[in-house]
Amino acid sequence: MFKLPDLPYSLNALEPYISKKTLSYHYGKHHKAYIDNLNNLLEQDTSSKYSDKNIEEIVADSEGKIFNNAAQAYNHTFYWHCMKPVEDNEKNNPSDRLKDLLEENFGSVDDFIAQFTEIAKTHFGSGWAWLLKKKDGSIEIMGMHDADTPLMNGDTPLLALDVWEHAYYLDYQNGRPDYIEAFWKVVNWDFVEARLDGVQDKSFMEQS
Ligand code: MN3
Secondary structure: EEEOOOOOOOOOOOOOOOHHHHHHHHHHHHHHHHHHHHHHHHHOOOOOOOOOOOHHHHHOOOOOHHHHHHHHHHHHHHHHHHOOOHHOOOOOOHHHHHHHHHHHHOOOOHHHHHHHHEEEEEEEEOOOEEEEOOOOEEEEEEEEEEEOHHHHHEEEEEEEOOOHHHHHHHOOOEEEEEEHHHHHHHHHHHHHHHHHHHOHHHHHEEEE
């Protein structure tokens, strides 16, 4: 059984960019539902092939409903960590190491933000914009549909932006570009950098 991981900040910590109301629904209802569904599906799964697997292993090795719910459970936890409270994020700049990497791959930090924004903005329908590190070490921005996640391909996710409508409708209605602009105000560059080394919070998806 997986439990809904704690949010890494309070429900109102991202205001005014992402409201307490949005987080209450997005975390408290949508994310919780993916975890509950996953637990129910695993309980009903008689193959018990997943019984001693962690969430990343399940995502990499499943399909259909189990994949959809496991991947969404993982993706949402990842996405919460990609943001940090407004009050802790005054500088809001990537470290030199991350800055160098973004310059090397995309021209400049601003060019990276522009390219990532464009992919997120133009992604058709529900899904995610990702920055990821491929198995060969290269860095790439990718739009992915529905629950799809870099873990499927054995790649390392570095940054995620949820572009499902439920992520922004309460705050911005159909204004996805406004939501994306707001995301950059609270983006957690430190988390992105830690992910370059594969570092991940141990509480990411606890089993009980
Ligand atoms: Mn979502």
